[in-house]
Amino acid sequence: MYVTGIDRGDGRQVVDLGVMELLTRQVDRVGVFRPLVHDDPDRLFDLLRVRYRLSQDPATAYGMEYHEAAALQAEKGTDELVSRLVDRFHEVARDYEVVLVLGTDFRATQLPDELALNARLANEFGASLIAVVGGKDQPAEAVRAEAGNAHRAYEVLGCDILAVIVNRAAAEDRDEIAGRLTARLPVPCYVLPDEPALAAPTVTQVSQTLGAAVLLGDDSGLARDVLDFVFGGAMLPNVLSALKPGCMLVTPGDRADLVIGALAAHSAGTPPIAGLLLTLDERPDDSVLTLASRLAPGTPVISVPGGSWPTAAELFSLEGRLNAATPRKAETALGLFERHVDTAGLLARVEVARTGRVTPMMFEHDLLEQARADRRRVVLPEGAEERVLRAADVLVRRDVCDLTLLGDPDVIRRKTADLGIDLTGVQLIDPASSELRQRFAELYAQLRAHKGVTVELAYDVVSDVNYFGTLMVQEGLADGMVSGSVHSTAATIRPSFEIIRTRPGASVVSSVFFMCLADRVLVYGDCAVNPDPDAEQLADIAVQSAATASRFGVEPRIAMLSYSTGTSGSGADVDKVREATKLVRERRPELRIEGPIQYDAAVEPSVAATKLPDSEVAGRATVLVFPDLNTGNNTYKAVQRSAGAVAVGPVLQGLRKPVNDLSRGALVSDIVNTVAITAIQSQGQEPTA
Template sequence: MPSKKVLFLASANLEAGLTSMALGLARALQREGLNVAFSKPIGQSPLGAGGTADPSIAFARDLCNLPVTGSLPLTRASDLVAAGDIDGLMDEVVDLMDELHGDYDVLVVEGLVAVETDTLALPVNAAMCRALGADLVPVVNANRPSASDIGSLVRRVARQFGGNDDTLDVDGGFAGILVNKVPEDTDPDSLHGLMQADLGPNLPILGTVPFDPSLYAPRLQEMVDAMNLTVVNAGAMESGRVSEVVVAARSVELVLPCLVPGALLVTPGDRADICLAASLSFLNGTRLAGLLLTCGSRPDAVVSEIMRPAAEAGLPIFLATDDTYNVAAQLAQLDCHVSADDRHQMERVITSIADRIDVSALLPRLGAATKPLLSPSAFRHQLVQLARSADRRIVLPEGEEPRTIEAAIKCAQKQIANCVLLGDPDAIAAKAAKLGHVLPSNLEIVDPASIRARYVAPMVEMRKHKGLTPEQADAQLEDTVILGTMMVTAGDVDGLVSGAVHTTADTVRPALQLIKTKPGAKIVSSVFFMLMPTEVLIYGDCAINPDPSAEELATIAIQSAETAIAFGIEPRVAMISYSTGGSGIGSDVEKVRDATRLAQSLRPDLLIDGPLQYDAASVASVGKQKAPDSAVAGRANVFIFPDLNTGNTTYKAVQRSAGVVSVGPMLQGLRKPVNDLSRGALVEDIVYTIALTAIQAAAPEVPAVSVAEAI
C-alpha cells in the first residue's frame, strides 16, 4: 500500500478524456519538481471493451518517464465483481502498488472510464479510491453542461463516492476538479470563475481545458483501416489527419469556403466540379486532408488527367463503395482516441492539457518539497514561461515563409514574444489564410520597403572603414536578413531568428559585421540543448568553431556556463577529452588541460573540470573511479568538446541513436542575440528558437572576462 499521497481521477460524465487529463495532471506536477508515479489499476481498451490494450501505462512510461504499475485485465475485474468479491479485487489492486520502487512524492491513479450501459466503473472506482486512501479528482466533460450543470455533476460524484455533497472541499475527500473540452465559444477563464462561485472557494478548480479539434483529429490511415477504403492516391497520407469533414452536397461555389487545411472532402466520384475544385485548392496551397470519393465511382479519364498534378503534389484520394450518406455516418463514428502508437499526437495532447492546469493549490496538500526538474517537457515549459516574462521583440526576416508565419502566429497566441514579420503584408495574410489561420492582432507585419531608408545612414557609418557607400548600403538592405540585423543593431528589436530558407553563413555573417561580439569576447560559439529523458544537457561548441585554441575553448566553456544559468540550469562544466585527469599525453589533451586551468582561473565561481572522458563526466560510477575528487565527474550537465568534429559528431550520434530531441544551435558571444535555424526546421523548432532568443535578450549582462588579458 503506498504511503505517499494518492490522487484518484474519475470521470464525472461520458467522454471526459480521463487518460489525457490524468497524464496532463502528472505532467503539471512533474513541472513543479515532484516525483510522480502512475497507475491504471484496471486496464481497458480506448473504447471500454475489446480492441487494443489500454495505452495509458505505455504513454505514462514512455512519454512522461513515470514509474508505473501493471494493470489487471478488465475481464478479471468483471468476473470478481460478478462473483460478489469486490474486496478480493481491491486486494489485487492494492498489491499492484508494491510494483512501485524508488522514491516518489505523489501517485496519480486513473480510474475506469465509464461507457454507455456500463455498470462496472462507478462501484469499482469508488472502491479503488477508498482502498488506496486517495483524494478524488473528478474530471468533467464540459462540452454540454453549463456551469451549474457542472456543479450538479460534481455533487453527484461526491454522493457516488460516499462523500457529502454539502462538503465540496479538500476536507471532504476532494483534491480538486478538472474540466475538459470547454466549447470553443466559451471562455475557459470565465467558466472557471462561474464554477468557483457555484462550488465554493474551498474546492480548487485545477484546470479548465478548452476543446482543440486538432488534438482529436484521426489519422488518415486509421480512417482507411476502419472504413476499409481503397487508396487511389496515397500522397501525404502518412502524416495526414482529418480535422473536419466536408460533405459536398451543394453547388461548388458554396463548397469552396469550406475547403480549409485539414478538411476531408467527401463527394461522389462523378461530381467533376467538386473534384476539380479540391485539386485546384490543393495546388494553391490549401493542405486538404484528402478527397474521399463515394458510391464506388471515380472521375472519368479527362477529369482524372486534370487532377493528376494535385495527386502528384500529395493530395490523398480515397474510394468508398457506400453512398455519401452512409460514408458520412461512418466518419461521424470514427474513434478519435489517440492510438497507442501515435506518440507525437499524445505528446501534443499531454502538453496542451498540462499548460492549462495549475497545481499550486495541490502542493501544500501533497506535503512534498518541490525542486527544479528539467525533463524535456519541463524545459520546454520553462522556455515558454521565461520568454513570456522577457516580453521581447524578435524580428523574423523570412516573414513570407509558411513555417515562419505559423510559428509567429503561435508565439503571438501564446504570448511567447512580440514577433515582427518582414514581408509583403498582403502575401503574408494570403499564406496565413491558406494555412487555415487568422493573423492575430498582436502580430506585427512590416513591409521591408517602408523602413529600409532609415537604416542606410547608420549602416554606412558602421561600415565606412570598409568604404561602404549609401547606394551599396541601400542595395544590401534589400536582403531582409541584413535589414533585420540592422534593426537589432539599432535597438528597434531585441533579437533575430533566421535560417528556414537561408544558410547559416547568410544569418551569422551580418551579425558578426554589424552587431559584433560582446566586449572581451573574441569569438562567437554555439550550444545545443539536448533533451534527455530525465534532464537537459548542454553541448558546446557543435556548430561554429572548427578547431578552437585553448583560450577559445576556455571562452566557450564560460559562455556555455552563463547560458546554462540564464536558462535555470546550475552548470557543472566538463571539458571533454580522450583522457581523464593527468593520464593522457599529446597536444590535443594538453589543449583541453590548458583550457580548463584558464577557465577555472577566470571564473572560480563556476564548477569546471577537465580533461574528462565522456563516460567519466556523465556516469557517476565511472566518474567516482576515474576522478574521485572531482565535483563535476559523473554529474556534468554542460559538455565542452575539444573541436567541431568531436562536438558535431557526438551531438548527432546521441540525437539519432538515442532518439533525443535537440534544441539549437543557439549562438553565444554576440552583443545582441541572433539565432540560426536548420532549413528543415519544424514549426515547433522555430517557436522554441524564438523563445530562446527572447530569453537571451532579457538575460542580465555579465561582464565578459578577456581571455587574452588573463594569459
C-alpha cells in the first residue's frame, strides 16, 4: 500500500499511522519502505518501529537520500532512479506479507514532477495507492477541487487508487466536503477534520527548538501538548483571566508573581496549563522555584535568554510532530482516523488476506475495534489513580467507550492537570457527595435486608467506590465496571456477588485469562477466583470459558487439564476432572472437549499424536481449564514470564452484568484492554440509560 500526497502540509503521518494500524490487524509481518529520505532522523519510522514492535532493520526501510536521487536523476535519468528504488523495495517485500510505502514529502527535494514519480513507483511496486490532500486553512470548495484534481492526476498515471483522504479540513466543512466528494469520485473519500492537539508542539519540542534550559518539570509534564501561548506582562489578575487550558505562559523570568500565580491556578485546575516559558535569561531565585515545585509538581518551567517577542516569532512557526516520543499524539491520531474513515470498507478494498495466526497486537486491535463498534459506558472506581487516568486518556483519544471516574472531582482534576491529561467529556462522580448515594443506600438495604443491613448502615457502605460503581452497573447507569489496580480482588468483586449476582444457569463466578502468545491466543480458566472447584463447578467453568472464548473470536476447543491423560491415571483429582468432562458432554454435546489431559498433550500436536491420536482437541486446544486455583494461577504466571506472553485478565464470567478485576501490578495497557473487554461483554445485554 502506497500512501502519498500532492504537496506539503497535508499532515499525512495521521494516515500513515492509521493504515499501519489496519494492516497489523490483518497480518503478522508488515514491512515499511520510504523510497526517499532526508538526512535527518526518520521520526515516523521510529514511531512505527516502537509502536508496532517492528524487527525490521532501519537500514532497509528506505531507498536513498533525496540529494542522491536528484543527482542520479540528473545524470542517468528517471528510469535508472526508479530501477534502483524498485530493487531496494523488493529487498524488503520478499521478507514481509505486506509493505506500507510512505511516499515522498514534497519538501525542497529538487526533483521535477514529484507527483508523477510517486505514481510510477506505486505502479512499479505493484501497490495500491491512497492519495492524501491537505485542507488546512482552505475553503471547502478549494479542498473539493484539490481532492478531485489529485484523484484525476493519479488515475491518468495508471494508479490503482484505493481511496482519497482529505486531512486537516475545517471541522465545520467536514460533512459538506465528504458528501460532495462521495457523490463526485468513483473511489471512497474520507475527510478528517483538523485536530489542534496534533499540530500542537509538546513542551519538550518547544524546549528543544528554543534551546531552553529546563528549570522544573518531569517527563510527564514535558510531554504535555502546548495548545496556545499567552504572553504575560500585565498584573496577575489580568494574566490569570487570559490563561486557557493547555496554554504555555511566556513571561519575563523576574515576574515571580506571575510564575507563582499561574502555577497556583494550575494546581487548582482553573485552568490546567502546559507550563511556563521564562524569557530574558532571568531565573527566579531558589525559594520561588521550591514553592513552584510544591505548588504544581512536575509542571515544566523552562528558560531562554531571548526576549518575549523574538521568542514569539519562533514559537508561532512551530508545529508538533508525531514521533516515538509522543505516544499520546499517536493515540489522538488513531482515534481521529478511526472515527472518520470506514476502516472495514477500506480493508475490504485491500487484497490482504488475514493471517491464520492471532498475535497479541491483533488481539488488542480487535478488542478496541469491537468495543468502539457498539459504544458502552464503563465506570472506573479508582478515578484518582495515575495508571487509571493514563488509561482513560488512551480510551478517550481512541474513542473506545464512555467513561465514569469515581472520586473527589477536585483531586481528579488536579491529577489530570499535573499529568497533562484532558478528560473532557468524562463523567466525574464523588460517591460521598453524590445525589445517588441515598438511592443506592435504600437499594442496598433492600438487597441485604436478610443480613440485617439497615438504610443507615447501607449509607456508609455505598460510599465505598467499589460498592458505588457496582450499584451504578446494577441500576443501568453504567454498562460495566473495572477496578482492582489499588484494591484487592476481594474488595473489587465482593460487591458484585452481593448486588449483581450470578447469571441464570451459572453455578459459580469464575475467571479466564487471555494468554496472547507469539502466534495464537489461548484461554486459561479459572486462574483467579475458585480455589478448589468440585466436578460440577469445574464443568460450569469449562462451559463459561468456552462461551467467553467464542465471544472474543477464539474458537473453543476445551482441554480439561490434569496430571494424567485419558485413562492412564487414577485418583480423586483425576476422577474429578473426568467427571467434569462427562458433565460438559452431557449438557453441551456440541462443544469439543477432551479430558483428563496433560498440558503438553493439549497444546503440542506431536505429543497429542502419541497420547491421543484420535482426539479432535488434543494438540489443538484453545481453552485450557485447570483443576484448581493453585495450578491455574501459577501456570499463567509461569507462561507469562517465561514465554513472554501478554496476559489479559482476569476476565470474570458468570455474573449477570460485567465487573472485572485488575492486578494491582496492572500496566496502563492492561487497564485499556480490560475496559475494552468489559464494554464488549456488555454488548450482548440490553442497553443502559
